[in-house]
Amino acid sequence: MADLRSEFVGIKSPNPFWLASAPPTDKEYNVRRAFAQGWGGVVWKTLGLDPHIVNVNGPRYGAVWGADRRLLGLNNIELITDRPLEVNLQEIKAVKRDFPDRAMVVSLMVPCDEESWAFILKKVEDTGADGVELNFGCPHGMSERGMGSAVGQVPEYIEMVARWCKAHTRMPVIVKLTPNITDIRYPARAAKKGGADAVSLINTVSSITAVDLDSFSPEPSIDGKGSHGGYCGPAVKPIALNMVAEIARDPETRGLPISGIGGITTWRDAAEFMALGAGNVQVCTAAMTYGFKVVEEMISGLGQWMDEKGHADLGAFTGRAVPNVTDWQYLNLNYVTKARIDQDLCIKCGRCYAACEDTSHQAIAIRPGRVFEVIDAECVACNLCVNVCPVETCITMERLEAGTVDPRTGRTVEQRYANWTTHPNNPMAEAAE
Amino acid sequence: MTASPQTPGIVAGRLPSAVVADNFSDVAPPLTAHEALVAADRCYFCYDAPCIAACPTAIDIPLFIRQIATGTAEAAARTIFAQNIMGGMCARVCPTETLCEEACVREAAEGKPVEIGRLQRFATDKLMAAGVHPFSRAAATGKRVAVIGAGPAGLAGAHRLAMLGHDVTVFEARPKPGGLNEYGIAAYKTVGEFARAEVDWLLRIGGIEIRHDHALGREVTLEGLRADYDAVLLGVGLGDVHKLEVPGRELVGVRPAVEFIAELRQAADKSSLPIGRRVVVIGGGMTAIDAAVQSKLLGAEEVTIVYRRGQERMSASADEQEHATTTGVRLVYHAVPIRLEGDGRIERAVFAYTMETEAGLAVSEETFTLAADQLFLAIGQTLAEVPAGLVLEAGKIEVDGAGRTGLERVWAAGDCRHGGEDLTVTAVAQGRDAAMDIHAQLMGG
Ligand SMILES: Cc1cc2nc3c(=O)[nH]c(=O)nc-3n(C[C@H](O)[C@H](O)[C@H](O)COP(=O)(O)OP(=O)(O)OC[C@H]3O[C@@H](n4cnc5c(N)ncnc54)[C@H](O)[C@@H]3O)c2cc1C
Ligand SMILES: Cc1cc2nc3c(=O)[nH]c(=O)nc-3n(C[C@H](O)[C@H](O)[C@H](O)COP(=O)(O)O)c2cc1C
Ligand code: SF4
Secondary structure (H helix, E strand, O other): OOEOOEEEOOEEEOOOEEEOOOHHHOOHHHHHHHHHHOOOEEEEEEEOOOOOOOOOOOOOEEEEEOHHHOEEEEEEOOOOOOOOHHHHHHHHHHHHHHOOOOEEEEEEOOOOOHHHHHHHHHHHHOOOOOEEEEEOOOOOOHHHHOOOHHHHOOHHHHHHHHHHHHHHOOOOEEEEOOOOOOOOHHHHHHHHHOOOOEEEEOOOEEEOOOEOOOOOOEOOOEOOEOOOEEEEOHHHHHHHHHHHHHHHHOOOOOOOOEEEEOOOOOHHHHHHHHHOOOOEEEEOHHHHHHOOOHHHHHHHHHHHHHHHHOOOEHHHOOOOOHHHOOOHHHOOOOOOEEEEEOOOOOOOOOHHHHHHHHHOOOOEEEEOOOEEEEOOOOOOOOOHHHHHOOOOOOEEEEEOOOOOEOOOOOOEOOOOOOOHHHOOOOOOOOOOO | OOOOOOOOOEEOOOOOHHHHHHHOOOOOOOOOHHHHHHHHHOOOOOOOOHHHHHOOOOOOHHHHHHHHHOOOHHHHHHHHHHHOOOHHHHHHHOOHHHOHHHHOHHHHHHOOOOOHHHHHHHHHHHHHHOOOOOOOOOOOOOOEEEEEOOOHHHHHHHHHHHHOOOEEEEEOOOOOOOOHHHHOOOOOOOOOOHHHHHHHHHHOOOOEEEEOOOOEOOOEOHHHHHHHOOEEEEOOOOOEEOOOOOOOOOOEOEEEHHHHHHHHHHOOOHHHOOEEOEEEEEEOOHHHHHHHHHHHHHOOOEEEEEOOOOHHHOOOOHHHHHHHHHHOOEEEOOEEEEEEEOOOEOOEEEEEEEEEEOOEEEEEEEEEEEEOOEEEEEOOEEOOOOOOOOOEEOOEEOOOOOOEOOOOOEEEOHHHEOOOOOOHHHHHHHHHHHHHHHHHHHHOO
């Protein structure tokens, strides 16, 4: 049986699945039930200074749905905790006492002065919590008051606050990053420079999910008006994966622990984040959609996969995909493939034809009897037909053996690896060695 | 209640009227809005979709399903009605398992096609419920067209002609319009007064006058109509039935299935209809199935369909056969009636087994007897006598591809015309296409 035990910046938990700082971790009642269900840890809903903030009293969420109303993306305009600091601290202390084996990290967001941070860190330390996460991510509401992503978008502030925190606590400090920035490596580098023990990402993406076409109000609508919210759930996973990978392979931040967040819904999503360098993962929307029970599938699924692949523990696969993330210029241009349609699996819908004929390279022919065939002399191997085909594995991309002639280019496929940096069409090409 | 399924003879009220009413409720209830979205999402939006080719009226199915999926069922209905003005009825009665849904690529992939018929109903019901008739007439052409028969063929033709600006007069022998939509289709496929409501809705195009109780060959003649109108479209359906040439056919209780069905369709309270305790139906088509199933739903104790050939030759689709057997109807294959017996009223039917041979169907010596107090004949409908000058082919009016008969300025469509299956949707397609050809000819000069 695979060992799912996790240790992240010295914080131990029975599995790598933590609940992200959000409504699921908003209070003692929730967190106790989450732990009872099997979650490895939580990042408590972000605390702030008293007087506590207030939330809107109308709807907080907007959503994007797929078929059968499957929730694909969730958008929220909720702020940080709207309960008194002292109440939260007592609850954190009580839960940690009763669940000593679970990770208890506390998310924090206070004004950008050293005194405020020092004050709250002391309070959190007294609860027996395992660590803190600095919320520099919230893209709405708090940012208008100079907190949240207003800090996260300025690397100098991140570095400064991280440094203060490290100076005022012995607890591990995790900096939570906002994706609402052009290049995620800069805030990550700043966090590292400031002495942070880890980064966690992503927080939510600034978004408007929909507009009501009768009232012309953005959704969710508060008395006819809306404000942008933070987007999360399955829809943001690709954005989050890329940002995690960017930090994992950046020479300046290499080795900096990462807690992966963003759209994690199944064990597979979690495994992908970890393969791209995340030491553990945090989940919010999946729990908000399906309840705490989803962690049972995550635990059993990850365990089964690790057993099948012979990964004894989390370390065995963490970061394994990082070396394979590279820049476009280093991709092998001698890797030549062609689409192949398995006629036995083909159900003759013709979607590949419509896609290729109308928007790609006119490389699929319709033969009598609705038989769809790839024209090798036209196929550029773009993969679009594979992506639009409703039948899994019906269309595959097959590599042309070295020595065969690509009928499209008339060139013989070469065995050796060659990329753009040495390509004759590249004005900046280096001479081939 | 005095009668029960076991009461001998042909009697009414075998089941409580509430049970009968429930038995005759919608067989395929409408999709809810959410169900429709889920069903619509399964459509792959195929290129040059095979379902379109399989629909006799060539509705752009992927387009209308996408319109449903994007929350515009009204636009979907327009897409449907543009090709098939009786898209509402077709959505209920088409044997989709042998038409569009058979061709659906998901049928090939998983044996579970997109529910095209039910989605079509969802869209058409929505627009009709909103009271919208989505078409208007072109400028008047001054041309006048006579249509004979207010069935699907005649009405589809009339609607298209009216839309194109012609003035249409429909001559209908019966007191109500709709043809077999009104008098034939199984009651549980088109519940309520849908057939009538659909005709009223269709007529909102304007420019169509229906003269009821006006039969060709009785109140009007083809000669007269050709003289008075610029064109004539025949949509008279099949007005006669095949006769059973066996001893005892005159016994009380023996009658054509279509007669029984018409009576049933017109009965406001179905439980008031008398039905036999043991009902035998002879035939293998949709009419046989409908007569048998509806007999059972009225409370007949035992209902048996006897078909002269094997199951695979039945023209009723596999789904219809299954519907019959799950309703409790027994199907007997390879047997023909040779004698009906009884004292004034039918009591028994004697059958002989048949065999398929190279030379055709052969009747064996071996016989069996079924007790029967009612026997319905569903062995095929035929064309009633047609006016002189029309040429027949295999018992139906011969036409060219556009529906033109051998007589100048006379077209034919629907069941009465040779070519195509005897289905509502085929009648609609042919009526529409004949109208287009009439239009082209009238306007071409
Ligand atoms: C019992 C039964 C069940 C069926 N079930 C289905 C089904 O589930 N699905 C399906 O697709 N198809 C079904 N069909 C077939 C379908 O009903 C017909 O194919 C379709 O109605 C043909 O349309 P039509 O307009 O050609 O003829 P009809 O519907 O028969 O209409 C002909 C019209 O012409 C009138 N008429 C006849 N003679 C004259 C005259 N001399 N003068 C004036 N008017 C005249 C008639 O009164 C009638 O109104 C069924 C048929 C039967 C009998
Ligand atoms: C309603 C809601 C409230 C949130 N509040 C906070 C918060 O207080 N502090 C914080 O750091 N992140 C907050 N988040 C962001 C989540 O912790 C998480 O980073 C984000 O939802 C992406 O993960 P997911 O795709 O699994 O939901 C919130 C998210 C939601 C949906
Ligand atoms: S008219 Fe009938 S065959 Fe055509 S699409 Fe509709 S349900 Fe299918």
